[in-house]
Amino acid sequence: MKKYNEKAEVLEKIADGITSWIGSIPSLIVHTLLFLTSFLLPMVNLVEFDKMLLILTTVLSLEAIYLAIFIQMSVNKSHEKIEDIQEDIEEISEDIEDIQEDIEEISEDIEEISEDIEEINEDIEDIQEDIEEINEDEEDEHHNERAKNAILKSNVSSNKNEIKALKDIITQLQNEIDQLKKNDE
Secondary structure, eight states: OHHHHHHHHHHHHHHHHHHHHHTSHHHHHHHHHHHHHHHHHHHTTSSOHHHHHHHHHHHHHHHHHHHHHHHHHHHHHHHHHHHHHHHHHHHHHHHHHHHHHHHHHHHHHHHHHHHHHHHHHHHHHHHHHHHHHHHHHTTTSOHHHHHHHHHHHHHHHHHHHHHHHHHHHHHHHHHHHHHHHHHHO
């Protein structure tokens, strides 16, 4: 089977070469010179006119048969390449659709995260207000209670910093998604 494929490849290369040469200016010149020579041979009495026409007709018929075969081989090969390209285009289109769906899902996820962060910020503000109220009411309480509140404030402040960092990351992700959408357009 391997030898058959190698022979087929060699024949295809030969067919491509002949088809390329036939469609060239040198081929036109060679054919013109052969036709002129064919018609000049009977004029100088080297060959009879009827024999020359018979031989020329036979040669041209054979040439036409082989050229038709070579051209059909080239057409078939081109058709296969076009089908391969069409398959590649279809695969790329499917990949683009998948990427667009992924981008839409990521956008939805970012929107949900943004909403969650807003809710967390509202809860933090409520906690801060509660802490401020406790601080105002607590002036008469013990030192330990004040220390607990300070720790709670510290935790809230730390959470605020983490939330701010999350907001920055979400903003960066949103910018990257917008950039991907622009690139897809």
